[in-house]
Amino acid sequence: LAKTTQPISMDSYEGQEVNITCSHNNIATNDYITWYQQFPSQGPRFIIQGYKTKVTNEVASLFIPADRKSSTLSLPRVSLSDTAVYYCLVGERQAGTALIFGKGTTLSVSS
Amino acid sequence: AAGVIQSPRHLIKEKRETATLKCYPIPRHDTVYWYQQGPGQDPQFLISFYEKMQSDKGSIPDRFSAQQFSDYHSELNMSSLELGDSALYFCASSLGISAPQETQYFGPGTRLLVL
Numbered sequence: 001l002a003k004t005t006q007p008i009s010m011d012s013y014e015g016q017e018v019n020i021t022c023s024h025n026n027i028a029t030n031d032y033i034t035w036y037q038q039f040p041s042q043g044p045r046f047i048i049q050g051y052k053t054k055v056t057n058e059v060a061s062l063f064i065p066a067d068r069k070s071s072t073l074s075l076p077r078v079s080l081s082d083t084a085v086y087y088c089l090v091g092e093r094q095a096g097t098a099l100i101f102g103k104g105t106t107l108s109v110s111s
Numbered sequence: 112a113a114g115v116i117q118s119p120r121h122l123i124k125e126k127r128e129t130a131t132l133k134c135y136p137i138p139r140h141d142t143v144y145w146y147q148q149g150p151g152q153d154p155q156f157l158i159s160f161y162e163k164m165q166s167d168k169g170s171i172p173d174r175f176s177a178q179q180f181s182d183y184h185s186e187l188n189m190s191s192l193e194l195g196d197s198a199l200y201f202c203a204s205s206l207g208i209s210a211p212q213e214t215q216y217f218g219p220g221t222r223l224l225v226l
Contacts, residue, residue: 034214043115043201043217044154087153095142095207096166098156099215 004088009106018075020105022088025069033071036087083109115204115218123224124192132187132221136204143185144203161207192225
């Protein structure tokens, strides 16, 4: 399983765009990149998933360069409610395959 | 939309007691996963089931066992509880064969406190 590295913490202000970069140098051909958000004492919440290039949904964008050795989660115009831990996970998408959580990024949004 | 249901939400036990946690997946989901998250820790994978068969196994203690039933709900049985078992236990579910990719959806968790 590819190991991921992401910043331990980030600070931002309301209304700013936040970009969290994750490094995964050993990503395998069949691996997908998935981001989860977790609030204290709640279950992780799926944000976005991608394989290559750019993926966008109503919540975030995910940028993946051609070599796929890193990825960047982009949160547009964050609000106080975006304060949470963000996890980058890399792995195959097969039934029953575990998600391996590394150290996530604690994002703190201030007014 | 229906989400993953876990019961109980809170549980207090004493050392050496047993506990059973239940997970009801999202309707039509055939795969369930169990994760443990200790205080200040990241979620750790315990075990998963796909179509009622064990699929993947992580750092689950021998004192723990789990199974998935014919209606796809799952139970995590924990025996000889230790203080270190105090944690949040999350269940996640997914559709084993889905397009474009499989996504795990997490439940609200069961908070277990062992005294």
